Amino acid sequence: MSYLRFFTSPMSRGRIVRWMLEEVGCAYDTTLVAFDAPRPDVLLAANPMGKVPTIIHGDRVVTEGAAICAYLADAFPEAGLAPAPQDRADYYRWLFFAASPLEYAVTHKAMGLEMPSDREVQVGYGNYARAMDTLEMAVSGRTFVAGDSFSAADVYLGSQVGWGLAFGTIEPRPAITAYWAGLKDRPAKLRADRIDDALMPQDNPA
Known part of the structure; x- marks a missing residue:
């Protein structure tokens, strides 16, 4: 199975892709991208817009949430997430x-x-x-x-x-x-929410 890297923010449309990844059940690594910080060079090389969500799956780059969902359904057909x-x-x-x-x-x-x-x-x-x-x-x-x-x-x-x-x-x-x-x-939705909720920025105590 090809390595899958997921660029996201827990306050973005990346939450949609996180849900999809949890439904698929594949292994993936998460790279958090803060809105107020410079974009990682590897993300900009893959997606010059610097947008999240973006995935790199092996040598393939997919951007745009709907496209990523459709791609993952086809890349992992055993999950049964696309009709014939x-x-x-x-x-x-x-x-x-x-x-x-x-x-x-x-x-x-x-x-x-x-x-x-x-x-x-x-x-x-x-x-x-x-x-x-x-x-x-x-x-x-x-x-x-x-x-x-x-x-x-x-x-x-x-x-x-x-x-x-x-x-x-x-x-x-x-x-x-x-x-x-x-x-x-x-279950996959609840799992994804728990992951992203835990990654939300925490307010500093007064």
Whole structure:
């Protein structure tokens, strides 16, 4: 098995990848990257943007959280985190919906930004209400978003939903809260949270 190095911060989207790594069950080493410190040379060589999460797996570099989740599902097929290739329509659809339209919609809401109606066509999600309607449709009546089994799409979409519900940027519609309730206590998710929570910066005592 190739060596896997994971660059992250416990206050970043790296938490999504940590969950995915724990679901996969592979061995990996963590390199913490502080937001207010220079980026390690090895990270900049791999990813000139200096962004986390980034993984180096053997001689392969993968950046962007959704891409890393999809890559890990394929790199470790024994974990069963991707449907068969012929059954991946929903898997790809909702994984990348979460990574682009949904994330932009909730980020703009968190920043207090609202698209003027005559500019909605220029952004990938149209407007916030439409993004919420689409999310509700995706998860209504489903335990998992891409079929009968948990997948990398649930890791990414579930992470977005969990954060959004916690911070008030995703509407707590019954179908959405029910979907998250079915994911939030997965053993790998709880394990990943314990690891990242322990790595959070501690305030200095007064």
